[in-house]
Amino acid sequence: MELTTNVMKYWLVTADEKMQTHKEYLSELDQAIGDGDHGHNMARGFQVAAENAKESTEEDIGALMKAAAMTLISKVGGASGPLYGTAFLKASDKWKGKTSLSKDEFAEGLEAAVEGIKTRGKAEAGSKTMLDVWTPVLDYVQHHDIAAPDVSAKAKESMEQTESMKAEKGRASYYGEESISHIDPGAYSSYLLFEALAEALDKEEA
Amino acid sequence: MELTTNVMKYWLVTADEKMQTHKEYLSELDQAIGDGDHGHNMARGFQVAAENAKESTEEDIGALMKAAAMTLISKVGGASGPLYGTAFLKASDKWKGKTSLSKDEFAEGLEAAVEGIKTRGKAEAGSKTMLDVWTPVLDYVQHHDIAAPDVSAKAKESMEQTESMKAEKGRASYYGEESISHIDPGAYSSYLLFEALAEALDKEEA
Amino acid sequence: MKKFINNPEDVVEEMLEGMAAAHSNELRRLPGWNVLVRKDAPVTGKVGLVSGGGSGHEPAHAGFIGENMLDAAVAGEVFTSPAPDQIFEAIKAVDSGSGVLLIVKNFSGDVMNFDMAAEMAAAEGIDTEQVVVKDDIAVENKEDRRGTAGTVLVHKIVGTAVEEGLNLQEAAELAQHVTSRIGSMGVSLSPSTVPASGKPGFTLADDEMELGTGIHGEPGMERKKIQPADTVAEELLDKVTAELEVKSGDDVIALVNGQGSTPLMELYIVYRKAAQLLSGRNISIHQSMVGEYMSSLEMAGCSLTLLKLDDTIKKYVT
Amino acid sequence: MKKFINNPEDVVEEMLEGMAAAHSNELRRLPGWNVLVRKDAPVTGKVGLVSGGGSGHEPAHAGFIGENMLDAAVAGEVFTSPAPDQIFEAIKAVDSGSGVLLIVKNFSGDVMNFDMAAEMAAAEGIDTEQVVVKDDIAVENKEDRRGTAGTVLVHKIVGTAVEEGLNLQEAAELAQHVTSRIGSMGVSLSPSTVPASGKPGFTLADDEMELGTGIHGEPGMERKKIQPADTVAEELLDKVTAELEVKSGDDVIALVNGQGSTPLMELYIVYRKAAQLLSGRNISIHQSMVGEYMSSLEMAGCSLTLLKLDDTIKKYVT
Numbered sequence A, B: 001m002e003l004t005t006n007v008m009k010y011w012l013v014t015a016d017e018k019m020q021t022h023k024e025y026l027s028e029l030d031q032a033i034g035d036g037d038h039g040h041n042m043a044r045g046f047q048v049a050a051e052n053a054k055e056s057t058e059e060d061i062g063a064l065m066k067a068a069a070m071t072l073i074s075k076v077g078g079a080s081g082p083l084y085g086t087a088f089l090k091a092s093d094k095w096k097g098k099t100s101l102s103k104d105e106f107a108e109g110l111e112a113a114v115e116g117i118k119t120r121g122k123a124e125a126g127s128k129t130m131l132d133v134w135t136p137v138l139d140y141v142q143h144h145d146i147a148a149p150d151v152s153a154k155a156k157e158s159m160e161q162t163e164s165m166k167a168e169k170g171r172a173s174y175y176g177e178e179s180i181s182h183i184d185p186g187a188y189s190s191y192l193l194f195e196a197l198a199e200a201l202d203k204e205e206a
Numbered sequence C, D: 001m002k003k004f005i006n007n008p009e010d011v012v013e014e015m016l017e018g019m020a021a022a023h024s025n026e027l028r029r030l031p032g033w034n035v036l037v038r039k040d041a042p043v044t045g046k047v048g049l050v051s052g053g054g055s056g057h058e059p060a061h062a063g064f065i066g067e068n069m070l071d072a073a074v075a076g077e078v079f080t081s082p083a084p085d086q087i088f089e090a091i092k093a094v095d096s097g098s099g100v101l102l103i104v105k106n107f108s109g110d111v112m113n114f115d116m117a118a119e120m121a122a123a124e125g126i127d128t129e130q131v132v133v134k135d136d137i138a139v140e141n142k143e144d145r146r147g148t149a150g151t152v153l154v155h156k157i158v159g160t161a162v163e164e165g166l167n168l169q170e171a172a173e174l175a176q177h178v179t180s181r182i183g184s185m186g187v188s189l190s191p192s193t194v195p196a197s198g199k200p201g202f203t204l205a206d207d208e209m210e211l212g213t214g215i216h217g218e219p220g221m222e223r224k225k226i227q228p229a230d231t232v233a234e235e236l237l238d239k240v241t242a243e244l245e246v247k248s249g250d251d252v253i254a255l256v257n258g259q260g261s262t263p264l265m266e267l268y269i270v271y272r273k274a275a276q277l278l279s280g281r282n283i284s285i286h287q288s289m290v291g292e293y294m295s296s297l298e299m300a301g302c303s304l305t306l307l308k309l310d311d312t313i314k315k316y317v318t
């Protein structure tokens, strides 16, 4: 597989579509164990990131993703803004100067992204956060020849598993035991992001 | 007829009982075309006035009623406090030094009371206020040999007539046309006062 | 009714105790009376300034006790005018021999009780003057207009003026002059509940607002579907400027007052539009006030007050 | 949702425009940014003080810009932390070369965004320090405690201290010291509604209150039947004094903060009981604050904050 600049753009654009479509649902998830803004935050940020990507003539994937990172950092706000922003920023650094990514190059960027989230959020997987989607997806990508349906399935399964977890980070942690039996909103938006990636991979394969 | 000091005390005590019994109703009337405090205002003031009257060893009707006036002035508050207070104060002046009142002496006090209300409230009968009970009752007392049932009937009839009037004074005036088809709360409390007077007259006759 | 209270009958007493305890550097309570006075009252050689009215409008009036403001505030029961003996005590406590100006909101109860207090003062040889504030232009007949948030401007301007040495007669004239140039108009979204009654003062549908409500929830001019903030601001502004005949080149003080549960955020949104419109009409805002100055318990809503300045008044705007 | 707004997406922008217009003598807006700064920023030779967070807590934080207080406030979307580039602009605007102290309420979003802003500042050679306020004792684990009304005390005390010449390191240490001696606890009666969502943040039965809610309606410690004000005040006070180990002979600042739609009258009733209990325990109230300092839109409720003073802090209490 090769991920071209166009595929990466397509990833951002598709991610935005999904955030817009699921905006209310994401905020509802956040209403239950947070403050009800996650969908609005994600929709606000990805909208601008996707618009910029669409208009961009940038060929360098690193530069493209860095621009997206900066947009997410400045538009999303809340906790998810710095986390998604840092993730994209760290990945973009690995992808600097490239116009196409091999699977391993892609995985390298993803690994940097996950490290970035962990450092920024002072968290590990298992605390009922977006990391509970990013970490297993990274693991999967690192150890398999990735195919679109598998990435999507992995993300979905991981997202669903956050339902039974107890939140230990972020706003949801104040809900303690009551956070159990709710899906983590950041995990859900991350699942949407990787579903968009799967569609981008599909496109690449087509 | 002769109204003794004891009868006058009995008037105050009975008036208080009626204000307490109808406290909520008076406030409900005031809720419709005012601010809903008339029953609370009247109950607060008459309670203390009646307590003082009960404990008082005063023989002078003027002094007794002046004390009641001062209590009403300081305890009722709102618009009805100065109005009832002034009424009793003006009447008490006419009754100074007396331990018993003839019908004419009583009427003289009542007339002073009505003048007091008019001056204090810058109002005349016909504006849907307590004056629409006080004025006809005064007129009746001035021109008839009063008997308890008649005083009570006159007050009741006058009170009921305020229902169809349009308010032009006090808080109810802001309701304009909407004040129509509501009984004026001050008219109702005045009716209670004269009903109490009727019971006092009854007592005197008994 | 969800309130932090103990017994509904004790709310005023307990509030006053709380105020006196919290602000003991600025004011003190007259023992046994529902009156708070400036700590250093009576101030020698200065005309005393007394205001008051029913409680439930905090910070009015006790919150405006201090230098360049009131010398005393008298607190009635919730939404009920205080009795004359209370007002009289306030007058006695702040009179330094220079006389006392009473600032009264135009409600029949307040007017009558302050009148009686003035008579009591006269009987004891204390000079008083009264100014009755009638700023609520929602009421058509000028003489019947209610006193609302504009009253606070009278406290501040006349408060400054008497501190600078105006005598009682001059202070009364200035107060009258200021009052005649103030107009206010309110709009409410939901009612308040007086603790003693436990029931909301009026009802409004979920999508309705009422234009022109008084500070106790007295009826306004019109009920209508709730409008965007800009539309509301424009309507309030148009009504007030028309009434005061404010025109290009004029200077005003603009006050957006919160009625109780409307967030400061919304008050600023309303203020923003009013300020834009004023500046578009070449009317300059000499001073802005945005916040709760004359509240109505937990009523949701706001009011806009303008004071049309002139050179006489500007001298005392700090 | 009954609010004076236009488009829910524009509330923060329009509020900031309103604030900048209303208070142009005290502050100015950084063009294009959701940042309000002291009019004369940067103040030569003075450490800059920046705070901020989600909007909806007005007057926090912009209402505390001024001498002896903040140099800048950064406004996020309603109840949403502002982004690092916004904070970075604030830092640049107030840095006079003496460095900038960031006062952050402890929410993961705020902490991360202020962290990133500090990194951006470092990359441009601007010194910053941060203090994270964790005053909400309703959360058991000290490190996870939320930042609430106590934050305002840090603004004021450290604001005074830097005006008197403390350098960045000293200011950060003082801020840390002050923060460690602040405890707050809230109790809510009804929720607020974020304009963008249009739905109340939580639900409470008609006879229920929630003890320990956060300023965005985060869950508290316990829901129970609504209690009389005196009981509520005592419970809040007991929890806070126990946590801070306030004892006979100590001096405190006591702040009763309104969450939005609770009338000032009720806040004073709560304050009254707290003050009585403190004085009964021989704890002296050095300074009292009663009102809305850190609101939560139109939430009904209040919180009690104590700051346990010592000689170091007292120097800067004005």
Ligand SMILES: Nc1ncnc2c1ncn2[C@@H]1O[C@H](COP(=O)(O)OP(=O)(O)O)[C@@H](O)[C@H]1O
Binding pocket: A030, A034, A035, A036, A037, A038, A041, A042, A077, A078, A079, A080, A081, A083, A117, A120, A121, A122, A123, A128, A129, A130, A131, A169, A170, A171, A172, A184, A185, A186, A187, D080, D081, D108, D109, D110
């Ligand atoms: N420290 C953290 N580490 C990783 N993810 C976090 C952390 N804190 C929050 N999150 C993620 O952010 C999501 C919430 O984002 P959002 O609602 O946009 O921000 P906020 O909580 O500030 O309102 C959570 O569902 C969780 O997945």
Ligand SMILES: Nc1ncnc2c1ncn2[C@@H]1O[C@H](COP(=O)(O)OP(=O)(O)O)[C@@H](O)[C@H]1O
Binding pocket: B030, B034, B035, B036, B037, B038, B041, B042, B077, B078, B079, B080, B081, B083, B117, B120, B121, B122, B123, B128, B129, B130, B131, B169, B170, B171, B172, B184, B185, B186, B187, C080, C081, C108, C109, C110
């Ligand atoms: N100017 C007036 N003249 C005569 N009666 C008046 C006047 N203003 C008010 N009232 C009477 O007072 C009553 C209202 O009293 P109350 O509710 O106790 O006071 P407030 O209106 O201040 O709340 C009215 O129903 C009316 O009968």
Ligand SMILES: [Mg+2]
Binding pocket: A030, A034, A035, A036, A037, A038, A078, A171
């Ligand atoms: Mg959220």
Ligand SMILES: [Mg+2]
Binding pocket: B030, B034, B035, B036, B037, B038, B078, B171
């Ligand atoms: Mg009434």
Ligand SMILES: [Mg+2]
Binding pocket: B035, B037, B078, B079, C079, C080, C081, C109
């Ligand atoms: Mg009343």
Ligand SMILES: [Mg+2]
Binding pocket: A035, A037, A078, A079, D079, D080, D081, D109
């Ligand atoms: Mg948020």
